[in-house]
Amino acid sequence: MIQLITSDRYHEFSNALADMHRLRYRVFKDRLGWDVETTSDMEVDEFDALNPSYLLLHGKASELLGCVRLLPSSGPTMLRDAFPALLPNGPIPGAPDVWESSRFALDIHRGSAVGALGVATPTYELFAGMVEFGLARSLSKILTVTDVRMERILRRADWPLDRLGPPRQIGKTNAVAGYLTVSPAALRTLRKLGGLKGPVLWAPVMQAA
Amino acid sequence: MHHVFQKFVDRLNESHDAVAFHQAMADAAAAFDLSCFAYLSMPRDGRTAAALISSYPPGWTERYLREHYERLDPVIALAHSQTDPFMWGLGSDHFELTELQQRLFDEASEFGIRCGLTIPLQDGRGPVAAVTFASDSRREVFRRTIESNSRVLQLMAIDLHAHARRKLWRDPVLNSVRLSPREFECLQWAAKGKSAWAIGQILQISRRTVAFHLDNARAKLGVQNLRQAVALLVATSPS
Numbered sequence: 001m002i003q004l005i006t007s008d009r010y011h012e013f014s015n016a017l018a019d020m021h022r023l024r025y026r027v028f029k030d031r032l033g034w035d036v037e038t039t040s041d042m043e044v045d046e047f048d049a050l051n052p053s054y055l056l057l058h059g060k061a062s063e064l065l066g067c068v069r070l071l072p073s074s075g076p077t078m079l080r081d082a083f084p085a086l087l088p089n090g091p092i093p094g095a096p097d098v099w100e101s102s103r104f105a106l107d108i109h110r111g112s113a114v115g116a117l118g119v120a121t122p123t124y125e126l127f128a129g130m131v132e133f134g135l136a137r138s139l140s141k142i143l144t145v146t147d148v149r150m151e152r153i154l155r156r157a158d159w160p161l162d163r164l165g166p167p168r169q170i171g172k173t174n175a176v177a178g179y180l181t182v183s184p185a186a187l188r189t190l191r192k193l194g195g196l197k198g199p200v201l202w203a204p205v206m207q208a209a
Numbered sequence: 210m211h212h213v214f215q216k217f218v219d220r221l222n223e224s225h226d227a228v229a230f231h232q233a234m235a236d237a238a239a240a241f242d243l244s245c246f247a248y249l250s251m252p253r254d255g256r257t258a259a260a261l262i263s264s265y266p267p268g269w270t271e272r273y274l275r276e277h278y279e280r281l282d283p284v285i286a287l288a289h290s291q292t293d294p295f296m297w298g299l300g301s302d303h304f305e306l307t308e309l310q311q312r313l314f315d316e317a318s319e320f321g322i323r324c325g326l327t328i329p330l331q332d333g334r335g336p337v338a339a340v341t342f343a344s345d346s347r348r349e350v351f352r353r354t355i356e357s358n359s360r361v362l363q364l365m366a367i368d369l370h371a372h373a374r375r376k377l378w379r380d381p382v383l384n385s386v387r388l389s390p391r392e393f394e395c396l397q398w399a400a401k402g403k404s405a406w407a408i409g410q411i412l413q414i415s416r417r418t419v420a421f422h423l424d425n426a427r428a429k430l431g432v433q434n435l436r437q438a439v440a441l442l443v444a445t446s447p448s
Contacts, residue, residue: 011215018360021367035333037374040293042367049371051222082389085424168424169417 001058002129004203007051016056018042019064027105033172047071047078047102055133055201057106057126066106066126070133073098073143079177083145086177088165100143101130101180104150116193117156124194127159131190132201134182142180147173154180158189213240214361221372227262230373235264237365238342241354244321245343248369250377251289251336260377265343269320278313288329288339294363296355298324298348321345326355328366338373340366384430384441392426395419400439 005013021042028034028043036043050071057066071077074094084091106122113121134142144161146154151161161178168175180186190196220233230248238246247263263270272278279285283306284297298314306314317323325343329336342362344351355362381393388396391412398408405419412419427438 007218010218011212014214014361014364018364021364037330037332037337037370038292039328039330039363039367039370042363044367044371046371046375049221049368049375081387083425084428085421087428090428168421169415170421171414171418 001202002125002132002200003056003058004133004201005054005056006203007053016064017054020054020056020067023064023067023107024103024105026107028103035171045103047076050076053133055126055129057122057129059122065108065122066104068104068126068130069102070130070142071100071102072096073100077143078102079143079145083170083175083177086145086165086168086175092164097138097140098143098179099134099137099139102144104144104146113195115195117158119153119157119193121194121196123153124157124190124196125200127154127157128187128190128194128196129200130180131159131182131187132199135184135187136201139182141182143177144180145175145177147175149174151176151178158193159186213237214365216240217365218368221368224372225376227260227377230369230377231262231264234262234369238264241342241358241362242344242346243342243354244345245341247341247343248338248373249285249288249341250338250373253335253337262373262377263341265322266320269317269322272316281309281313283310284325284327284341285339288327289336291329292331294326294328294359296324296326296352298351318345324348324351326362328363330367330370338370340369383445386429386431388426388429389422392422392429395422396426396438396442399423399435400442 003013003016005016010017021044024043025038025041028036029038037045047069053070055068055070056064059065072094074096077100079086079100080091104126106120106126108120108122115121115124130142146161148167154161159180161176161180163176163178165177217233217237220236221230224230224233234246234248238244245264247261247265250260287295322343323345325341327339327341330338330340342355344354346354380387380389382388383393394412395408398411403411405423406416408419409416423435423438427435430438430441432438432441
């Protein structure tokens with residue numbers, strides 16, 4: 001199940017957000033060794049100050065398995081402000097039907113269910129959540145800076161990255177920028193390959209009293 | 210408590226200068242019955258001064274600065290070396306205080322600063338900031354406040370840091386373009402004639418990473434090559 005947290009709801013889900021920052025610490029600092037800003041066991045960066053929407057993937061026991069951060073391309077994005085060198089043809093204008101995803105992280109244990117082509121089911125779920133988010137907001141594409149390892153996983157999951165430029169080495173990772181398609185067809189494929197029976201995204205419709 | 214957090218986040222969104230940040234912080238501290246709230250940035254680049262936004266009583270801040278308590282304060286020392294949040298205060302057995310340090314704590318308590326929680330923030334290279342919540346309550350009351358709100362307080366601390374990083378402690382600006390500290394550093398060395406390999410040796414990063422930072426700087430400055438980017442730096446530097 002994927003929980004959508006938009007900026008107007010941060011206060012209702014402060015525990016989940018804290019868990020998310022902890023998961024990001026475990027993935028980006030502990031596992032990948034990136035040069036990120038942290039406090040005790042939480043990771044944060046200045047793009048969290050832009051009121052992003054977050055998708056949080058929960059497992060059967062409600063444990064947090066993964067997360068991703070989403071920002072409109074009409075404002076500051078990591079590609080524009082932190083990684084412009086990944087665009088050999090210069091900056092690209094923002095568009096209302098394009099959002100950027102960043103801080104995509106999965107913290108799944110061994111023995112997790114695996115869907116088609118050796119991609120873990122939670123991975124398919126988070127991808128499907130991103131497409132559902134995009135469809136609900138009439139997006140056509142999701143922009144992202146990712147690494148070549150994740151690019152291979154996206155290709156195997158049949159949700160390939162449409163590259164904007166060649167990969168470049170940044171610190172420990174080989175990073176590449178590109179677009180992911182948001183379409184009902186993309187969602188159908190991800191659901192089929194992931195063995196997902198229906199929608200994965202949950203969003204609150206009522207404000208807490 | 211949720212409302213305090215939401216209100217704090219809303220205020221942070223509207224804050225664009227130190228005065229606005231100060232007000233947002235003071236209101237949040239008051240809502241938790243904490244007498245003060247401080248954000249200290251500890252930049253490493255040697256170019257930006259350390260800066261403090263706090264709701265500490267001005268009389269205390271004056272005395273602190275006049276007596277150069279920052280050289281003596283065990284809380285500051287610990288914020289430099291610790292990655293986990295820590296509590297401090299009168300009667301705390303966390304520190305073994307010298308007589309001078311004990312005097313510092315006694316004087317602080319006269320200004321309503323009896324105990325506190327400090328949350329240090331780091332990046333890959335070391336400490337970058339610290340957020341402190343302080344109280345004039347007795348230790349047990351304070352401890353209970355902290356424990357029942359620890360997640361929200363930590364979230365507030367990291368949100369404050371994210372907003373301050375974006376809006377207050379600005380990255381270096383060249384030609385109205387914001388460069389990251391790393392990009393600026395690499396460009397400065399390039400302007401001195403150092404190769405990407407040599408810069409990598411100096412900064413202890415790989416040659417390819419240096420090349421990436423230089424290319425980022427070039428892209429942000431909107432020029433065709435590194436030579437032009439260096440020319441911009443040289444043209445705008447004080448001679």
